[in-house]
Amino acid sequence: MVAKEKEKVVLAASDSDAGPSLDLSILEQRQQAKVTDKAYFDVVVGDDTKNTSRIVLALFGDVVPETVKNFKLLVTGKPGYGYQGTTFYRVVKDLQISAGDVLGNSGKSGKSALTGDVFPQENFRIMHTVPGIVSMQNTIDKQVDSRFFISTRQNVDLGYSKIFDGKYVAFALVIEGMDVVERLNNAPTNTGIFDKGIKSGRPKDNIVIQKCGLLEDAPAPLSSSAAATTSGDKPVFSGAQLQR
Numbered sequence: 073m074v075a076k077e078k079e080k081v082v083l084a085a086s087d088s089d090a091g092p093s094l095d096l097s098i099l100e101q102r103q104q105a106k107v108t109d110k111a112y113f114d115v116v117v118g119d120d121t122k123n124t125s126r127i128v129l130a131l132f133g134d135v136v137p138e139t140v141k142n143f144k145l146l147v148t149g150k151p152g153y154g155y156q157g158t159t160f161y162r163v164v165k166d167l168q169i170s171a172g173d174v175l176g177n178s179g180k181s182g183k184s185a186l187t188g189d190v191f192p193q194e195n196f197r198i199m200h201t202v203p204g205i206v207s208m209q210n211t212i213d214k215q216v217d218s219r220f221f222i223s224t225r226q227n228v229d230l231g232y233s234k235i236f237d238g239k240y241v242a243f244a245l246v247i248e249g250m251d252v253v254e255r256l257n258n259a260p261t262n263t264g265i266f267d268k269g270i271k272s273g274r275p276k277d278n279i280v281i282q283k284c285g286l287l288e289d290a291p292a293p294l295s296s297s298a299a300a301t302t303s304g305d306k307p308v309f310s311g312a313q314l315q316r
Contacts, residue, residue: 097202110129204222
């Protein structure tokens with residue numbers, strides 16, 4: 073059963089006719105990125121387990137169907153493992169926050185729900201041109217498993233986008249809770265194996281995904297989302313003006 077699933081993922085990932093790039097900072101292209109599902113993380117920091125903060129993600133299942141399928145299985149825990157109870161294990165201030173290690177919470181390991189191991193990068197259609205883009209983290213051999221990161225740069229330009237475009241598979245966007253993402257972005261960290269001369273490290277207080285899942289309400293188009301409004305022809309996400 074696993075081998076059959078793995079073969080299907082390989083075929084999907086090798087499809088060279090994935091389609092044109094999508095820059096979500098451009099209204100016309102944002103309208104082409106159909107939101108197929110909405111997922112949520114209820115996050116707690118430290119020992120304060122009674123006070124949760126919610127992050128809601130719009131998933132682009134028509135653009136990256138296998139990647140979104142993998143994420144949906146992990147966010148619901150259907151394989152018998154998933155994101156619930158795992159942590160945000162790395163904060164790179166003003167760049168990204170990382171999570172999704174379903175094996176050890178260290179950031180060193182992950183496990184796909186599709187193959188039980190890794191699967192190929194699907195495509196790079198969605199660009200990293202707006203705050204709150206959610207992308208899969210790569211393994212050493214440029215495959216993906218369960219680990220992901222959320223972009224935390226508020227003022228995004230094409231130079232920033234080029235750090236990630238063509239290298240990391242983007243599959244979702246934060247549409248509610250960017251204030252929560254910003255708090256996590258500013259969380260105090262301990263330096264360690266992730267420290268490479270930038271303000272980066274493991275959060276001093278555990279940041280735990282206490283609960284997660286899919287939302288049943290019908291997804292709305294990005295162009296009319298509560299978290300994506302427009303000012304002229306430029307979108308504004310959670311109060312952050314994009315630099316174009």
